[in-house]
Amino acid sequence: MPQSPTLMDWLPTLSDFRGNLRAALAISDSGNRLEKLANIAQHRLGFLETIQLDQAVSRLGALEIPGFSTVRLAILASSTVDHLVPAIRVACLRRGLVVDVHVGAYGQHRQDLLNPASALHQFRPQAILLSLTAREAIAGVPIMATVAEVDQAIDRQVDELRNLWRKARETFKATVVQQTFLDAADPVFGSYDRLVPAAPSRLIARLNDRMSQAAASESVLLLDVARASERNGVDAWFDRGRWFQAKMEVSPPAAPLYGDLAARVLAAQRGLSKKCLVLDLDNTLWGGVIGDDGLEGIVLGQGSALGEAHLAFQRYALQLKARGVILAVCSKNDSATAEAVFENHPEMVLKRTDIAAFIANWHDKAENLKTIATRLNIGLDSLVFVDDNPVERARVRESLPMVAVPELPEDAARFVPCLADAGYFEAISFTVEDSQRAAQYAANAEREDLLGSSESVDDFLRGLEMSVSFGPIGTLDLVRATQLINKTNQFNPTTRRYTGDELAALAAAPENVTLQFRLLDRFSDNGLVSAMILRPDPGEPEVLEIDTWVMSCRVFGRDLEREAMNVAVEAASHRGVRSFRASYIPTKKNGVISNLYPSLGFARVEQSVPTDGATRWYLKLADYEYRSTHIARISK
Amino acid sequence: MTDQDILALFTKIIRDLLSDESITLTMRTKREEVPNWDSMNYINFIAAVEIELGVKFRVADIESFEDVGAIVAQTSAMLR
Incomplete structure (x- = not known):
């Protein structure tokens, strides 16, 4: 076939x-x-x-x-979406998410949300995707309507959506994803449509604008099929025959892409988007081979279509860097030869300082990618590796399946759309911290150098001049703390996942103790790198259970877990708590902290019933010996 | 493609679609005779045929097919 x-x-x-x-x-x-x-x-x-x-x-x-994380996703739609469900699940699986999908009754999204007896309520969704057609939203606006009348009609629609979103969040504490309205409208006047406020295409554009503004203010995520269909052409998305036959708004051939777009948003919300773009050099950043062709021989920059294509790719990489994507280089070259292009070629847009980790040697690229991940202190599953050579791509996919390796087209002119359409770096927010992230990771590499020049680990830790600031998980910490809780697999004794709304509820509950920790050192502010949730046992309020404790792998080996426990013990003692309980539930990835609790002075609790290798731990706060560290505290 | 080739392809598609290797379509098979071949899977089937063969059925055709043989005949006409 x-x-x-x-x-x-x-x-x-x-x-x-x-x-x-x-x-x-x-x-x-x-x-x-x-x-x-x-x-x-x-x-x-x-x-x-x-x-x-x-x-x-x-x-x-x-x-x-x-x-694999599991997600319960409900889709509430005013068109047929059953054929999209397999695509959503497969695309989520592509990102390590196993999704249970509930499809609401066709066109019954209002009733489903409002009726406590609906199947939706029994399903208890963690995420709700609202997929609505523009048809009903714009029906009834007469073509003669003025701008003011159009705005009034659209505001009414947006207000209704806002109410649905709020209902969805209040009822389920679910992440709400709103699909933008697909514009399948045909021209009525022709070019003059753009000048008629109530022309269908204008109504839909206006509706999408107002709805997106409202979504931003309500922390509702967008699934932008309107934009995607502009890129692929509306005919690739909307098939009139399928609409008339089955009220499908998204055509079956577009289903896999629709699923991928939806999965990107769900994955991004769980902090699973990629973080680092690793670039090959020869025939990727420029045309030709620097080792053979020399600085004058490689094709880059104005005057050659191929040179401009490579330049455009470099510009796109730089745009990604500006929004917080880390850039790295992994090339088979002599290091000095490769670096010289960055220093000396007048057309280079990317500078050596834009690259947080630069590896040019003759070793296996899979090994080099591991080194890059270690030097930047990020997981291999955070890497996207771009290489024009199909052999290198296959080799990396084979040995490092967690690294994303786009099938780069042969034509350099198509490199940018290939990388852009793959959506590896999907975001659900953009903050000042994001734009500074690339610099933070470059600092990681400098730290590695300090480690290399230090006499001992103690010497290294002292040389880092670390300080920690901490406090309860507040409103401003929620986005990052949620990301950390959902993304962290290694330093995570219980591997419990919470959505932003669930975490907000846990942080707001007065009986709980939540803590967040930010670590600074002389190279950079690492930001919020650890979070803890302690919850009382219903029967024993003087005992707190460490429900969740996560720490970014970026700061492993810095004694932060010791300082964090010092802080937690103090905070709990102030409240009259007498002891902590904790569990270590082993997974494939959290072996690195199998010794965490005994190393902090917890005693093992023997259990009569063995539970999948999980161990229980106990600490009497009065017996706790404060751990010495090289981390100073910054008081707030 | 002969009509028999098209029929064999249809059988393959419907087996894949319904995860049921026991299905063998004939020219006379009616949709109601195949377990789970509901209206949604009928549209999915038509979509899969269109994708595989690069053809496009008219809305009028899709409503009027009496049996698999009619779909084969129309497909064959479009491929010619």
């Missing part, structure tokens, strides 16, 4: 889909099987293949598997 056409050409093709699917289904261990299915999901799949893969996943049933 020929490969189904797909809009997602950054994903590599899979030569034998059936064989791979059969191989996955033959795996008896459900965790290994899901991992194999997730690996298949990394490939370019057509409409039918997506359905098949989803059915294979569904057969596993509802399960909790280490390394």
Whole structure:
């Protein structure tokens, strides 16, 4: 069967889909099987293949598997969306999310939200996607309507949406995602449409503008199909036949892309977007091979179409850097030769200082990517690796499946749209902290150098001149703390995940103790890098359970866990708490802290019933010996 | 593609779509005779055929197909 056409050409093709699917289904261990299915999901799949893969996943049933988060997603729609569900689930699996989907009754989104007896209420969604068509929103606005009348009609629609969003959040504490309105309207006047306030295309554009503003003020996330359909062409998204037959607004061939767009937003909300763009050099950042062609021979910059194409790619990388994406280089070259291009080529847009980790040598690229991740102190699953060479790409995919490797087109002119459309760096917010992140990670590399020149670990830690500021998790900390709680797999003894709204509720509950920690050192402000949630046992208010404790891997090995426990013990003692309880629930990824609680003086609680290797720990606060660290405290 | 080729492709698509390897379509098969081949999966089937073969059915066709043979005949006419 020929490969189904797909809009997602950054994903590599899979030569034998059936064989791979059969191989996955033959795996008896459900965790290994899901991992194999997730690996298949990394490939370019057509409409039918997506359905098949989803059915294979569904057969596993509802399960909790280490390394995969689960999400209950409700879709409330005024068009048929059932054919989009497999695509959403497969695209989420691509990002390590296992999604349980509830589709509300067609066009019944208001009733579903308002009626406490609805199936939606029983489902208890953690995320709600509102997928509404523009048709009903703009129906009834006469073509003669003035600007003021149009605005009034649109504001009424937006107010209704706002009420639905609030209802959804109040009732379910769910993340709300609003789909932008797809513009499938046909011209009525022609070019003059743009001058008629009530022309359908103008109404939809205005509606999307006002709705997006409202969404921003309500912390509602957007799924921008309007923009996506502008990029692919509305005919790729909307098929009139399917609308008349089945009231599908998104055509089946566009389903895989729709699923990916939805999954990006859900993943971004859980802090799973990529963080670092790793760039190859020869024939990626410039045309030609610097080692062979020399500084004068490589093609870059004005005067050559190919040179301009590479320049455009560099500019795009720089744009990404400005919004907080870390840039790195991984190239097979002599280091001095490669760096010289950055220093000396007059057309280079990217400068050496833009690159937080620069590796040019003749080693295996997979090994070099590991080094880059270590030097920047981020996970390999935060990397996107861009290389024009298909052999290098295949090699990296093979040995590091968690690294995203876009299938770069052969034509350098298409590099930017390939990377942009892949949506690796999907954001749900943009803050000053984001724009400074690249500098923070460059500081990580400097810290590594200090470590190299230090006599001992103690010497290194002293040399860092660290200080910590801390306090309860406040409103301003919620976005980052939620990101940390959902993203952290290593320093995470319980691997519990909370949405922003759930965390807000936990932080607001007076019986709980929540803490957030920001670590500074002489190289940079690392920002909020650790969070803790302590909750009292209902029967024993003088005992606090460490429900959640996470720490960014960026600050491992700096004694912050010791200082954090000092702080937690003080904060709890002030409240008359006598002891802490804690659990360590082992996963594939949190082995690094298997010794955390004993190292902090907790005693093991023997359990009569063994529970999947989970261990229980106990600390009497009166017996706690304060841990010495090299971290000063900044009082607030 | 002969009509038999198209029929074989249809069988493959419907097996994939419904995850049911026991289905074998004939020219006379009616949709109601195939378990789980509901109206939603009918649209999915039509969409899958259009994607695989690069054809496009008219709305009038889709409503009037009496059996699989009619879909094969229309597909064959579009491929010619």
